[in-house]
Amino acid sequence: MAVTIKQIAEMTGVSRGTVDRVLNDRGNVNPETEERIRKVAAELGYSPNRAGRALAAKKKKYRIGVVLCSEGIEFFDEVLHGLAGMEKEASDYGVSIVVRTMRGYSVIQQLDIIEELSQECNLLILNVINDARIAAAIDELYERGIAVITINTDIEGTKRLCYVGSDYVRSGATAAGVLGLITGGKGTIAIAGGSESILGHLKRIEGFRDELAEHFPEERIAELFYTEDNDETAQKEMDRVLREHPEITAVYISAAGQIGVCKAISESGRNDICVVSCDRTPSVEKLVKEDRIRATICQQPFTQGKRAVELALQYLINGIVPEKERYIMKNEIRIRENIE
């Protein structure tokens, strides 16, 4: 049976209040008493009971604000489910969650939303746009005592509590590994990137290239084009590339536009082309089941949402700063047989 503050108080002959002051560094305790209490607590391996803390914390009424650049992007549905699934638990702790979504990547708009939410929130979970102004905003929030957790995208070097999301370089490397295995190390590849202005997309491509260079030297990248995360552009570009490079045997889609790419490939009749993509949206799942995408590399979107809130609650309720600076998701490989 775990030790409680009450027990420690009895054993050291002081009141619960004094033990609380020592264990939570609230000061105003006689050094000798303090030492005695610390010793006993350490010996008995005291660790606060979460339920008790949760209950006591309810009086505080904290609020978490979430900002996602998610509108029109299927991928984020799972992140939102992860967040929603934590709402009951948060509410049990007296913490409410408010989610604000935006479409596209307007820095000005994101700054506005952040400013607005910061008025009523104690902690923000931000799907940040990679821009110096946003970085500055994070540091300013820190000064104002509002903690920030970045989710899905990160800006390193800021005073955020931590980052929860994918390691994009590793995602690209995993895609390279899968593609290398399927093509037997000898393929001619087209890369369908997302947008040149999105850091994660670039990192995936970097990871993909480096892994190929290191482990599959005979793979050749014939072309890199951008889908702008949209299926029409994807289809048009893929069509062009297939014409200009009939020697292509594989395609790596490192962002959205999967449907467009696959359509162009079917229409060209090149069903032997090996396609590897990212993420698992309902449409990608369909393409995998139809064998038009051989494998897709996922980044646990549900867990991203869930974990971010868990860390936020720990911080708000128990004052526990996250152990790690980066909480990195698994890169899950899904093929027809395990996509469910």
Place this chain on the structure above:
Amino acid sequence: MAVTIKQIAEMTGVSRGTVDRVLNDRGNVNPETEERIRKVAAELGYSPNRAGRALAAKKKKYRIGVVLCSEGIEFFDEVLHGLAGMEKEASDYGVSIVVRTMRGYSVIQQLDIIEELSQECNLLILNVINDARIAAAIDELYERGIAVITINTDIEGTKRLCYVGSDYVRSGATAAGVLGLITGGKGTIAIAGGSESILGHLKRIEGFRDELAEHFPEERIAELFYTEDNDETAQKEMDRVLREHPEITAVYISAAGQIGVCKAISESGRNDICVVSCDRTPSVEKLVKEDRIRATICQQPFTQGKRAVELALQYLINGIVPEKERYIMKNEIRIRENIE
């Protein structure tokens, strides 16, 4: 802000005790009062506060017993970590966990341990041996009011609360999918099974065969042999098979014995052979990094341990019977790039 029993009591003009009696079906309440309370609770969307429950539950002192056939099997280390990680949370709920491990699959021994633990436990988490006597024991525990959750292995048709573990058929199918992709649908395969007497091993092979038959008709299975989960046998048998079937291009290892199989392959100089295995132990991780195993199919052992305890706590503390009868883990595909 979520509604509490206290608020409902005030609104309906009764005491908290009465509301509690209604909401938890304890009887002894005037039908009219009951209806009024139920109506208000439903309207306000009452849902009990977990922290409050946890605290109140502490007086009960429940105990969970765990039995694992894990000795000498590296795979279970992760399951044990998953269990251990829940100990603090369980203790916060006043629940203690006692783990008993055994070596091998003696039904008699397992029955003894079950009997012993059942004296002091309210719920058992069992890594069951597939035997009618064990099935009978589960049903008997049910009669005695001791709930059972099966973990990693299951006996269907018994009165267990639920099963937490892998879908072995699906695991085999996923291995077939990976192997089919790597060998381009044309390979000559040897299957290194574990033991003929372990149901999961047989199911993996069944899933593997069926998936090959359905999606990779040109793959051929040249031989099936058993490693008895031990590396010497594995090496000797693999060596024999390589001699008798020089045409082999791929091996599926569906249980333990990975080191033995890989050693035989290296010594034969056949480094072109594509090996796919199951699970990720430190030794398998090493083999994957050395490119001697191309891919390995994992079953979230850590999560198995964790989830089983979570479900047990829900049942003991909140009386919540698991929603599903089977909690099936993901079949994770790990290759050099994402094995970590």
Place this chain on the structure above:
DNA sequence: TTGTAGGCGTTATCAA
């Protein structure tokens, strides 16, 4: 510097 007391939400016990 220290102790006391009340409350967070739920449950259990005892009294009415």
Place this chain on the structure above:
DNA sequence: TTGATAACGCCTACAA
């Protein structure tokens, strides 16, 4: 059939 009350472990305001 009901209500009052005391726990569970923690935190905090206030009193000493």
